[in-house]
Amino acid sequence: MTDTALTPTAPDEDCSPQVPPVSLALDQEVAATLAGTLKALADPLRLRMLSAISSDPRGESCVCDLAELADVSQPTVSHHLKVLRTVGLLDSERRGTWVWYRIAAGKKAAASALLEGFAPAAVAPGVAPETAAFADLEGMDEHIGNLAAELADATPDLPRETVTGIVRDSYTALARSAKITRHLVPLTERFARQRLADLARDRATAAPQVLFVCVANAGRSQLAAALTRSLSGGRVVARCAGSTPAAGIHPHVRDLVAEIDRDAADAAFPKPLTDDAIRAADVVVTMGCGDTCPVVPGVRYEDWAVGDPALASPEGVAAIRDDIAARVRRLLTSLSTH
Missing domain, CATH: 1.10.10.10 (Winged helix-like DNA-binding domain superfamily/Winged helix DNA-binding domain)
Incomplete structure (x- = not known):
């Protein structure tokens, strides 16, 4: 018996980091x-x-x-x-x-990152996007290509390459946080149609439009958009988006939105923030999450410091809903005045 098995082998050179770990x-x-x-x-x-x-x-x-x-x-x-x-x-x-x-x-951004980013992930950890979003995607490119051709035919005023680019970009953006890939095509269609409408919007003649922005687009921004549509009787277009959208709306918030509008709850999903959405809005409302948006001439900006219903107690959820509703009413009054 030899002592070969006890002799340390030379380290695999390919495993050595290019930069020392201490650095x-x-x-x-x-x-x-x-x-x-x-x-x-x-x-x-x-x-x-x-x-x-x-x-x-x-x-x-x-x-x-x-x-x-x-x-x-x-x-x-x-x-x-x-x-x-x-x-x-x-x-x-x-x-x-x-x-x-x-x-x-100087600590607001750090506090927001903890409360708005890490806390929801820790409370309800999800499947890693890179694991879920790109699984079982056989034939997806064909589906997206067919969708792009369909929307290009439906919007002849826009160049086909522009429509195709928006459709493919919308799919890629949603796929990053998708949990169930079979929903990606219908969600991509809804998101792309919204973006195309924003791109073609004529601010001078169109109905007032408000964009609500938060980090995950899974809580307060969804609730604010639903309340705006309900309290305005549909006379104001309400959009919402997230700087880092979640995979789905928080269940507590979905229940709140369903109480306001069942159809809206069924159709709602987190969407990434786009420049087109900002340019199309008359008012952009950030929801106290530390988000910043590009400044576009002619767009009014507000920041609402409101609690997160996804993390609140039942009593806190009701208070947050009422707080947002009161703010929406004031916003609608200002839109009708101007």
């Missing part, structure tokens, strides 16, 4: 700071406080409001807020008897 890792000081912030957030009440402050339409929250989030003493509430302030997530200001808290300057 790819976080800087030690940065990692320590980040770990401290994550440790501060590792408490359910602190996360709820951060969410409440981030979505407060006033842009800040009073400690008296935050105390209602849990049945704990005032000193306990103040302790949790102090922890978040110590790691730089919150700023505070005393006014008379009460202290007011807001997301620290």
Whole structure:
């Protein structure tokens, strides 16, 4: 018996990284700071406080409001807020008897990424898009080609290559987050038709159009669009889109939309944000998610700081729905005035 089996083999040269791992890792000081912030957030009440402050339409929250989030003493509430302030997530200001808290300057995008991006994924993890979206796609190119030809025939005012490009781009964008590929062709058709309508829209003669934008297009933007269509009696065109659309609408939100309009709930699906949608809108409303949109002359921009119904309690969902409805009514009044 030889000791060959015990002799370490030479490492596979093909497995060696081109850049040493130490160069790819976080800087030690940065990692320590980040770990401290994550440790501060590792408490359910602190996360709820951060969410409440981030979505407060006033842009800040009073400690008296935050105390209602849990049945704990005032000193306990103040302790949790102090922890978040110590790691730089919150700023505070005393006014008379009460202290007011807001997301620290420069930290809003980070808070939005946590609350709007990571939280929904952690609560309801989905199938990896690259695994689901491109499975069982045999013959899909033919289907998309036939759809492009059909829509090109239906829109003779636009060059066929433009229509074909929009159809294929719409399919690619939706496929990135698709869970069930058999729905891609009808969803691509609906999305492409919407984009073609936006491209051909004449702002001077068309009905008012509002675009609601949030990160996933799976919650508040869908609800706002449904409320706009309902409260306007269909006289205002309501679109919605997401900067990083989810694979599907959150079930809580779909139920809310179904209460407003069953047909709208059945037809609703997350869609990516496009420049054509922004240019076609009279008003673009970002839903307090930290999204930014290209500035187009003639388009009015608003930002609504509202809570996320996908993550709220049943009572919170009702309050968010009523808050959005009130904002929609004010928006419709301003559209009729101008």
